[in-house]
Amino acid sequence: MDHLILIFVSAVLVNNFTLAYFLGLCPFLGVTSRLQTAFRLGLANIFVMIITALCAYVLNEYVLIYAPYLRLISFIIVVASTVQFVEMAIKKLSPELFRALGIFLPLITTNCAILGLALFSTNKGYGLGEGLVYALGAGVGVTLALVLLAAVREETKVLNIPKLVEGTALNLIIAGILSMAFMGFAGLFA
Amino acid sequence: MSEQQRPSSAEEFLKGLWRENPVFVAVLGMCPALAVTNSAINGLAMGLATTFVLVSSSILVSLLRNAIPKQVRITAYIVIIATFVTVVDLLLAAFTPTIHKALGAFIALIVVNCLILGRQESFASKNKVGMAIADAAGMSGGFTFALVCIGGIREILGSGSLFGLSLFGEGFEPWVIMILPPGGFFALGFLLLFFNWLTNRRKQKQQANIDYETVGGNLLNDKS
Numbered sequence A: 001m002d003h004l005i006l007i008f009v010s011a012v013l014v015n016n017f018t019l020a021y022f023l024g025l026c027p028f029l030g031v032t033s034r035l036q037t038a039f040r041l042g043l044a045n046i047f048v049m050i051i052t053a054l055c056a057y058v059l060n061e062y063v064l065i066y067a068p069y070l071r072l073i074s075f076i077i078v079v080a081s082t083v084q085f086v087e088m089a090i091k092k093l094s095p096e097l098f099r100a101l102g103i104f105l106p107l108i109t110t111n112c113a114i115l116g117l118a119l120f121s122t123n124k125g126y127g128l129g130e131g132l133v134y135a136l137g138a139g140v141g142v143t144l145a146l147v148l149l150a151a152v153r154e155e156t157k158v159l160n161i162p163k164l165v166e167g168t169a170l171n172l173i174i175a176g177i178l179s180m181a182f183m184g185f186a187g188l189f190a
Numbered sequence B: 001m002s003e004q005q006r007p008s009s010a011e012e013f014l015k016g017l018w019r020e021n022p023v024f025v026a027v028l029g030m031c032p033a034l035a036v037t038n039s040a041i042n043g044l045a046m047g048l049a050t051t052f053v054l055v056s057s058s059i060l061v062s063l064l065r066n067a068i069p070k071q072v073r074i075t076a077y078i079v080i081i082a083t084f085v086t087v088v089d090l091l092l093a094a095f096t097p098t099i100h101k102a103l104g105a106f107i108a109l110i111v112v113n114c115l116i117l118g119r120q121e122s123f124a125s126k127n128k129v130g131m132a133i134a135d136a137a138g139m140s141g142g143f144t145f146a147l148v149c150i151g152g153i154r155e156i157l158g159s160g161s162l163f164g165l166s167l168f169g170e171g172f173e174p175w176v177i178m179i180l181p182p183g184g185f186f187a188l189g190f191l192l193l194f195f196n197w198l199t200n201r202r203k204q205k206q207q208a209n210i211d212y213e214t215v216g217g218n219l220l221n222d223k224s
Helices: A002-014 A025-030 A035-062 A068-093 A095-109 A112-123 A128-156 A168-187 B009-017 B030-035 B040-063 B070-095 B097-106 B108-112 B114-124 B129-159 B181-223
Strands: none
Touching: A002 A128, A002 A168, A025 A128, A025 A168, A025 B030, A035 A068, A035 A095, A035 A112, A035 A128, A068 A095, A068 A112, A068 B070, A068 B108, A095 A112, A112 A128, A112 B097, A112 B108, A128 A168, A168 B181, B009 B129, B030 B097, B030 B108, B030 B129, B030 B181, B040 B070, B040 B097, B040 B108, B040 B114, B040 B129, B070 B097, B070 B108, B070 B114, B097 B108, B108 B114, B114 B129, B129 B181
16 A cells, blocks of 8 residues: 555656656646646546556557567557547536546647656556556646646736746746746655 | 749758747647756757657658548558657667667657657648658757757756766856756746747847838938
8 A cells, every 4th residue: 555655646746747757748838828727637637647557557468568569559549549439438428527628638648648657657567556546646746737837827917027938938937946846845755 | 933932842941940940939849858858968869869750750651641541640640650769769779778768768759749740740741752851851950959959058057068078177066956857947948038039139120120111211202
């Protein structure tokens, strides 16, 4: 149990996917102008990551031991199509949930955070349980980073900011400061 | 006439290097641009790996542009890109194990670099092979240039060296933060600021020229 908690906390805080590994930066900078949208994108991310962890486990266990060079292609294609199937199922079963998360799902599927998750958890040799906990932690970490940046950006809208700095440059510098703050967690398990 | 209007392949090449630089102007492919650029040499290696993938997949996509059905084109592009990334991954692992280790999983993540898929979708699938090569080479040249810039700045400030050669004497206190993750965000943030400033200044100059001409024209009218 301790082991699983360690994996979870380290994925959320210490090795945060966005702020320490720079994964999933496109939505991080693109979709964080409103807090609520950012939060929903984060939830969709958690969802896709858990599906990814399941797919990666099945692929690693049954397919890739015979053909390791197919790793990249199979990860991408299997994850993308599984997400598509699940999306269709949700649309049928729960229209509310689909309305909340739906538009983000295709956006996330080809995101580097998703492929990164599959690759990292394969490299670390995680089993099914560990992989799922790692995916949950990574998803929560990404959500945390999205929500934090969106909250700061909402504040900056009412401030008087020089026109030159506005936009991506400012967001990157805010992200840098957030990333610096997250570095403080590095000593958590030392 | 139409020959003149259509941009030459040299222009396609140059536009990627500077005017439409993928990192500094279009802000694409930032995940590798920040993750591996803690030294100039890593940035260069990542840039060259991306160049190989982008140029070869552009050639293949451009050759197959009439054979790929429209409905499944994105999937087809991804399979083509993933194949070349696997090639580059295995090549680097075989010939330069140290660099392969430094770049780690980020070599594999070239697959999801939006720059590459973007060029296939918007350029290689619509143009002849020669133009596609020029465009891909220009874009990846610009990408490599940007990565070496970011890596260089971070390495100079963070470890006081460039391409592994020590620049300052013993007394230099390195800004360790620059080679850690926050340094990546700061370096790209300030570079974008610099590019904003350049674009702004160019616009202002053009505006000033226009004003000057209108004023000059009015003066002439007044005299007559």
